[in-house]
Amino acid sequence: MTPPRKRAATIRDVARAADVSTATVSKYVNGGQRFTADVEARIARAVQELGWSLNPMARGMNTGLTGNVGIVILDIRNPHFTSMVKGAARAAATAGLNLIFADAAESKAPELAVLKSLSRRVDGLIVSARLPQPVLDALFDSGTPVVFYGGPSPYPDYHSVCCDNTLAARMLGRHLRDTGYRRISYVGFPAARWSAERWRGLQDAFTGLDASFRQFDAAAPVAEEGERLASTVLLSGEMPDAVVAFNDLLALGLMAEARALGVRVPAQVAIAGFDNIAYGRYCSPMLTSVDMMSEAIGEVAMRHLVDVIQGVQGTQDEVLTSRVIVRESTARAAGNP
């Protein structure tokens, strides 16, 4: 058995030991006020000796602040979100806040209930811009400070941090265009609003050229789904000379299955994705991708959230600059001009 949890010292114990009032201790520890050197020394010693630290819940009752912030992500298994969490965690630590983490995929309760409950335990939330409308409404209604990621804020006067999806896709499309690819297939994830933006940007890049396009729909943005779709994408109809996936996980799955199918990448077909997850560098061929600034998004979003919580006014939508990372998987194919 673990020992019973010790009854921690209270501010009153400290006050008594230091022979001052609780108000004095409170002001002292909150750094709001200076006192006589003697008094400060006595308090410091008492705190030290009793090993006192203030009770966050009791403080919270007065201030209304919990000292916690939350981030709701769609799938912790996806390195894109992992990186976001890392960035957010760093910024939260810097601000002295604890990060509560909710994997939307893992909660059994309906999203709405989860968020409602969560919103009472945090001072603010970072959530996806593609949350269902009722959930967004509830959040809005609760008045919880919120910063969105992944797309522009669905509400005026709320912050958001994201990359320009259309632009990112257009840049990738241009790379493919300039490398000589013309038969483009896109494996999208329609459930994400910005999958369509990427699709559009991709096509933009080929305006005026004689290029052909096909689109496929993934049921989930994960590697297994890429594997599942690979034969359809690669072997049905005319084989594309380049496949762009909604994200790197789908792309990795496509690549792995292409190999199993005997389709050579990039000799027969180029493959590229979005997010620039680390594992794109540790596969073969290395994966071309668009860096969507995952970690920076988490970090910037958290900084904005801290600002909102502290009542600082500021930018609303912040758009970070994405970048095409060209690797082996889209190297010029031998057969292409």
Place this chain on the structure above:
Amino acid sequence: MTPPRKRAATIRDVARAADVSTATVSKYVNGGQRFTADVEARIARAVQELGWSLNPMARGMNTGLTGNVGIVILDIRNPHFTSMVKGAARAAATAGLNLIFADAAESKAPELAVLKSLSRRVDGLIVSARLPQPVLDALFDSGTPVVFYGGPSPYPDYHSVCCDNTLAARMLGRHLRDTGYRRISYVGFPAARWSAERWRGLQDAFTGLDASFRQFDAAAPVAEEGERLASTVLLSGEMPDAVVAFNDLLALGLMAEARALGVRVPAQVAIAGFDNIAYGRYCSPMLTSVDMMSEAIGEVAMRHLVDVIQGVQGTQDEVLTSRVIVRESTARAAGNP
């Protein structure tokens, strides 16, 4: 600007609206007691109309419980930990607890301070068994319920959940032995206590055989470090015919750099790791690994933690069964007998 946070309704508002006492409302919502149908209906309606939900902090002041649990991990970038968090998150959600997440790598404050502060904001913690001793002592001292992962509990009467590292390595070693490998190099991570156990288990498998061993030390258990060490491991002295890495990230790095160096895997050298991260399947050749049950460890640890918090007695150290996953990277080399 976001709207000011609404002043939420209190239990008193509900009591007044339902024309009962706050005590009655409290008992009703906490499900501890039944009341007249009429009273219950009135309370339910008042709650509904006022959109009331109880204030976790206020409740916490009485109960001493926060409704949060914490997990401290060493690097969220490592899929092993990611999976642990996923498992823990699921179990926490099931128990109705929020998961506070701390990436030890990301906190600027010294580990000790972080954990001390964290321990006041949670009802219990899941932490690595390889935390520094002073930190463990502080935790122990605070009386916070704790469950350890990664190795046996450093304290009697504390729970832990892990796999048997020596055994896992021995199994992997036997696979290599039976496949014909004899010149084994191990890329360890000495900072982890159980790196040595894996090293030992690996050697065990070759007892009585004419096998040779070399050991290398990684400064960090990450892919970049695998890349950095690759040339030394592969090209200094006699080339090993099999390299085992402390974890899959190191192994992936080694594999990528081997390719860059023109060393063929597994034809010239086999490579294997531990953790069975998903990306071992999406690289080429696919990586042989030992599944260390990452997700299950997180889930089981959280279940134990919930038990401890609720005062349930039970098992102390739980050892999960690991499993060798043989893939291409250790396929029998042409040149080996």
Place this chain on the structure above:
DNA sequence: TTGTAGGCGTTATCAA
């Protein structure tokens, strides 16, 4: 510079 006292929203104890 320091202290007094009331209140934050809930639960628990005890009485009705």
Place this chain on the structure above:
DNA sequence: TTGATAACGCCTACAA
């Protein structure tokens, strides 16, 4: 079955 009321630990006017 229901209600009064005293904690819980801290913060913050306001007073001294």
